[in-house]
Amino acid sequence: MGLLSKKDLKLITDPLADNNPITIQVLGICSALAITAELKASIVMSVAVLFVMGLGNLTISLMRNIIPPKIRIIAQLIVVATLVIIVDLVLKAYAYELSKTLSVFVGLIITNCIIMGRFEAFALANGPLRSFIDGIGNALGYALILIIVGFFRELLGSGSLLGFKVLGDSIEKTGVYAYGYENNGFMLLAPMALITVGIIIWIQRSRNEALIEDN
Amino acid sequence: MAKNIESNLYTMLFTTGMVVIVGALLAFLSSSLKDKITENKRIEKQQNILYAMGVNENDKNSVIFVSKDKVASEFSKYITKQLVITGTDVVEDDKAYLIDLKKETAAAKIEGYTRRLPLFMGMKDNIQYYIIPVRGKGLWDAIWGYVAVDNQLVVQGVYFDHAGETPGLGSNIKERFFMDDFKGEHFLDGDLFKGISVSKGNSDPKNLDKEDFEVDAIAGSTITGDGLAAMLKKDLKMYLPYLKTIKQ
Amino acid sequence: MEHLELFFKAIFIDNMVFATFLGMCSYLAVSKKVSTAVGLGVAVIFVMAITVPLNWLLDTYILKDGALAWLGPEYAVYDLSFLSFIMFIATIATMVQLVEIIVEKFSPSLYNSLGIFLPLIAVNCAILGGSLFMQSREIQTLGLAFNYGVSSGIGWFLAIIAIAAIREKIRYSNVPPPLRGLGITFIITGLMAIGFMSFGGMLTGGEEEEAKETETVKVEVVKEAIDVANNEKETKE
Numbered sequence: 001m002g003l004l005s006k007k008d009l010k011l012i013t014d015p016l017a018d019n020n021p022i023t024i025q026v027l028g029i030c031s032a033l034a035i036t037a038e039l040k041a042s043i044v045m046s047v048a049v050l051f052v053m054g055l056g057n058l059t060i061s062l063m064r065n066i067i068p069p070k071i072r073i074i075a076q077l078i079v080v081a082t083l084v085i086i087v088d089l090v091l092k093a094y095a096y097e098l099s100k101t102l103s104v105f106v107g108l109i110i111t112n113c114i115i116m117g118r119f120e121a122f123a124l125a126n127g128p129l130r131s132f133i134d135g136i137g138n139a140l141g142y143a144l145i146l147i148i149v150g151f152f153r154e155l156l157g158s159g160s161l162l163g164f165k166v167l168g169d170s171i172e173k174t175g176v177y178a179y180g181y182e183n184n185g186f187m188l189l190a191p192m193a194l195i196t197v198g199i200i201i202w203i204q205r206s207r208n209e210a211l212i213e214d215n
Numbered sequence: 216m217a218k219n220i221e222s223n224l225y226t227m228l229f230t231t232g233m234v235v236i237v238g239a240l241l242a243f244l245s246s247s248l249k250d251k252i253t254e255n256k257r258i259e260k261q262q263n264i265l266y267a268m269g270v271n272e273n274d275k276n277s278v279i280f281v282s283k284d285k286v287a288s289e290f291s292k293y294i295t296k297q298l299v300i301t302g303t304d305v306v307e308d309d310k311a312y313l314i315d316l317k318k319e320t321a322a323a324k325i326e327g328y329t330r331r332l333p334l335f336m337g338m339k340d341n342i343q344y345y346i347i348p349v350r351g352k353g354l355w356d357a358i359w360g361y362v363a364v365d366n367q368l369v370v371q372g373v374y375f376d377h378a379g380e381t382p383g384l385g386s387n388i389k390e391r392f393f394m395d396d397f398k399g400e401h402f403l404d405g406d407l408f409k410g411i412s413v414s415k416g417n418s419d420p421k422n423l424d425k426e427d428f429e430v431d432a433i434a435g436s437t438i439t440g441d442g443l444a445a446m447l448k449k450d451l452k453m454y455l456p457y458l459k460t461i462k463q
Numbered sequence: 464m465e466h467l468e469l470f471f472k473a474i475f476i477d478n479m480v481f482a483t484f485l486g487m488c489s490y491l492a493v494s495k496k497v498s499t500a501v502g503l504g505v506a507v508i509f510v511m512a513i514t515v516p517l518n519w520l521l522d523t524y525i526l527k528d529g530a531l532a533w534l535g536p537e538y539a540v541y542d543l544s545f546l547s548f549i550m551f552i553a554t555i556a557t558m559v560q561l562v563e564i565i566v567e568k569f570s571p572s573l574y575n576s577l578g579i580f581l582p583l584i585a586v587n588c589a590i591l592g593g594s595l596f597m598q599s600r601e602i603q604t605l606g607l608a609f610n611y612g613v614s615s616g617i618g619w620f621l622a623i624i625a626i627a628a629i630r631e632k633i634r635y636s637n638v639p640p641p642l643r644g645l646g647i648t649f650i651i652t653g654l655m656a657i658g659f660m661s662f663g664g665m666l667t668g669g670e671e672e673e674a675k676e677t678e679t680v681k682v683e684v685v686k687e688a689i690d691v692a693n694n695e696k697e698t699k700e
Contacts, residue, residue, distance in 0.1 A: 026645065029487035030588045037383030037435070068226040073563075073585045074556040075233060081549050082237050089244050093251040096259065103378065107548065107595070111588045113488040120582060154383060157435075188384055188435035190484045191656040198642070198649030205641035213644030321527075356599060 011133045015141030018208060021114045022145040023201045028114035032146055033193040035108065039162050042150030045105050046143030050136065052083050053115055057135030059083075060123040067124075076119045081110050114142055149196050157187030258283055260312050261290045267361035267374040268293065268337045268344040276391055293337045300332040300457050311335065316350040316359065332453055337363070344371060345461065347454050351446025354438040355379040358388065358446060362397075368462050369425075370411070373397040375443065385439030396422040396430040402447070404428070408455055410448035413440035466610050473614035477596075479589045480622035480652075481659035486589030489580045490623050491648055500627035502573045503580065506566070508616030510558050510584060511593050515612030516605055517558075518551050518594040526550060551594045552585070559585040589619050626652060 021027045035045045091099035123131040159167040168175015205211045262280035272279040297311035311333040323330040337344040350359040356379035363372045375388040414429040432440045567574045593615045
């Protein structure tokens with residue numbers, strides 16, 4: 001891939017590690033709490049955000065020289081809202097079942113601070129191709145955290161993954177439930193999502209001391 | 216182009232331009248896709264009504280509706296009559312299933328408006344079903360569904376759906392493990408209307424007791440569950456005068 | 464009385480941060496110092512106090528189903544609620560832009576310390592959430608909408624002050640280095656949220672009304688059933 005320089009590749013690898021939107025930039029937290037009670041929802045949301053961030057960053061970057069500074073926030077929001085509504089309408093017409101899963105998230109995507117955060121921090125000051133890659137990279141970093149949290153919340157909270165009961169049946173008492181194991185219903189509640197992300201941050205910063213905050 | 220981006224004139228021109236472009240784009244998309252979307256919604260309603268009365272292609276664990284290409288013929292096969300009840304007035308109307316409950320609820324708030332209650336009658340394996348549409352509020356947004364009863368007013372099946380409940384929690388009102396619990400439940404104690412509540416202290420996780428007027432709640436979805444119970448109570452009560460005439 | 468009840472309910476029971484987890488990004492990022500937290504909190508109260516009533520007016524007179532009836536009876540069929548999202552966000556974004564201009568002019572230091580999170584108030588899900596809840600909970604009057612906006616904002620403000628105060632204090636505690644700062648904040652917020660769940664029990668009451676209702680239905684039902692049965696007999700004949 002001769003098009004991508006090393007610097008461009010960093011736009012994808014950084015958010016997956018040292019510049020993760022959720023654990024370092026502190027963006028996109030609301031959806032990380034609300035969506036991650038089941039793994040499937042985490043995945044659907046991640047794909048939707050990937051799409052919106054890539055195209056959104058691209059669009060804003062293309063418009064960056066013509067947006068009047070006084071209304072840049074509104075302009076950015078309109079771009080995101082329009083993209084999300086287009087996705088929603090097209091899905092409703094051609095993939096109705098899928099659109100029902102997504103409609104729930106429409107509001108959460110539009111207000112996802114990662115999207116606006118990257119517009120402000122990157123797309124407004126960089127070219128279209130790099131902005132597009134930055135959007136994809138940050139969306140992947142977001143997806144990584146969402147999937148990890150979703151994985152643990154669904155597994156420990158409902159005993160299933162993607163709807164499949166992997167630990168046995170809690171009502172019929174098969175699998176691990178036969179030994180007295182019970183689902184930790186608390187994991188399904190948002191406070192535990194907060195604590196899970198806290199633990200992920202702990203692990204991340206233990207591995208990379210440069211990320212540790214000074215007192 | 217020495218345009219002054221900071222100038223107020225430019226800002227206004229830009230705003231107008233953006234509003235016009237976005238407005239036109241969305242209006243164009245919305246109107247060209249409108250028919251497909253309306254058709255999809257219509258098919259969905261038919262699938263949901265049939266589902267509640269037990270006409271579906273469920274496997275062991277998932278909800279599988281009658282497929283889109285078969286639904287029209289299945290609907291005319293199993294749904295024998297559609298009624299619209301307005302006060303004490305009962306008329307037949309084969310477009311009754313298209314009545315929008317959201318609009319009826321809003322209109323009913325105005326003085327002097329008697330709300331229209333659609334009721335669907337179905338026949339399967341020699342059992343007469345009466346399917347009642349319901350609509351209410353969950354935690355974040357609307358919830359709705361259909362409740363199918365037999366002529367003893369015992370629930371024979373339900374279908375629930377939602378607009379924006381939390382995935383993995385409130386969204387589970389449309390999962391088999393929750394909806395299947397309603398089959399066989401009573402909501403009338405003799406002549407007294409009791410509704411069906413969604414209870415945490417049910418201590419009947421397999422829902423074997425069908426005359427306790429309760430189903431087991433979903434962990435982490437208290438408000439959605441309470442909203443569902445309130446919806447059933449309010450809406451089923453509206454149909455009670457008519458339903459009592461068919462109870463044998 | 465209704466005002467007082469709504470006021471306290473919005474601050475403690477339906478607290479934007481601890482009950483519905485809205486507005487977390489700015490909450491977590493701007494709570495390092497109490498002074499910046501106060502600045503952001505006040506900005507949030509201000510924006511909510513204005514946008515919630517404004518959006519209420521928009522909703523009641525333009526967006527709701529049948530809202531346009533004041534233009535003429537033929538307009539009552541229009542239901543523009545699908546535009547709610549965009550219109551609410553537009554009002555909020557405009558307000559935030561205004562706030563940004565004001566803050567930059569009157570307190571450049573606050574403007575710098577808030578950084579990216581000032582424009583992010585526009586997408587602060589708490590502010591949009593406030594307007595959306597106002598709509599879905601069908602708040603009846605403009606006064607109540609203003610009350611709700613102010614009290615939800617105060618709830619958010621209290622939450623961010625609390626966590627900022629705690630963060631300032633634990634700087635002197637023995638937090639493991641990788642958890643220092645953001646990590647421990649996440650965990651403490653989780654614990655505070657669990658604590659706030661105890662307020663949920665304050666929502667009881669109003670169930671005695673239900674019991675009385677079931678009795679009256681019985682009586683009406685018998686009368687109506689006779690009427691309906693008579694009607695049916697007539698239509699059959």
